[in-house]
Amino acid sequence: MPLKTFDEYVALAEIAHGHMCAGQILGLRLAIHGVNLLQIDDPAGKDRKRLVSFVEIDRCATDAVPIVTGCRLGKRALKFRDFGKVAATFCDLQTDRAVRVVAKESSKQRARELYPQILDKNEQQMRAYREMPAEELFDVQWVRVRLGPEDMPGYKAARVVCAQCGEGVNFKREVVQDGKPLCRACAGERYYEPL
Numbered sequence: 651m652p653l654k655t656f657d658e659y660v661a662l663a664e665i666a667h668g669h670m671c672a673g674q675i676l677g678l679r680l681a682i683h684g685v686n687l688l689q690i691d692d693p694a695g696k697d698r699k700r701l702v703s704f705v706e707i708d709r710c711a712t713d714a715v716p717i718v719t720g721c722r723l724g725k726r727a728l729k730f731r732d733f734g735k736v737a738a739t740f741c742d743l744q745t746d747r748a749v750r751v752v753a754k755e756s757s758k759q760r761a762r763e764l765y766p767q768i769l770d771k772n773e774q775q776m777r778a779y780r781e782m783p784a785e786e787l788f789d790v791q792w793v794r795v796r797l798g799p800e801d802m803p804g805y806k807a808a809r810v811v812c813a814q815c816g817e818g819v820n821f822k823r824e825v826v827q828d829g830k831p832l833c834r835a836c837a838g839e840r841y842y843e844p845l
C-alpha cells in the first residue's frame with residue numbers, strides 16, 4: 651500500500667493542480683492502482699528510483715500521477731505520449747515489469763447510476779470515482795515497455811551539436827542524415843515555423 655491515505659493524496663493533488671476535480675480523483679485512483687499492481691510500497695520515497703511512468707493525455711488525471719508515483723517530467727521519470735487516452739503505464743525498473751491502466755469508458759455511466767441524485771456531474775463523478783472498486787474503474791494490461799539506456803532517468807552522455815542550427819541536443823535525440831548530426835527540428839519534425 652502507498653504510504654499516504656487517499657485524503658492526503660487528494661490534498662496534495664489539489665495544491666499541485668490548482669483545484670479538485672473528478673479527473674484528479676480518477677488519476678489518483680489510477681496511479682494508486684498501478685503501484686499496487688506492481689507491489690511498490692513507497693513509490694515517492696525509498697522506491698523512487700524503481701518507477702518510470704508513461705501518461706497518455708494532457709488533462710487533469712495526468713497531474714495526479716506524479717503525486718502518487720513521484721515520477722516527474724523534469725526527472726525524466728514521467729514520459730508523455732499524446733494518445734488522448736485517460737491511461738498510464740507504470741514500469742518497475744527493478745523487476746522489469748510494466749502495467750498499463752486505462753479508465754473504462756463505462757465509468758461516467760456508472761457514476762450516473764450510483765449517484766443520480768447528485769446533479770452536478772463533477773460532484774457526481776468525484777464521489778463515484780472515490781468509491782468504485784478499481785475493477786469497475788479500470789482495465790489493466792501487463793505490457794512490455796522497451797526503455798533504452800538513453801530513456802533512463804540517470805542517463806549521462808555527451809551533448810551533440812546540431813550541424814544545421816547549432817543548438818545542443820541531449821539524450822541521443824539527434825538524427826544522423828548524410829553523416830551529419832541534426833536535431834529533430836532540423837530533420838523535419840519541427841512543430842513551429844520560424845518567423
Ligand SMILES: [Zn+2]
Pocket residue numbers: 667669670671672673674710
Ligand atoms: Zn482538474
Ligand SMILES: [Zn+2]
Pocket residue numbers: 812813814815816817832833834835836837
Ligand atoms: Zn537543428
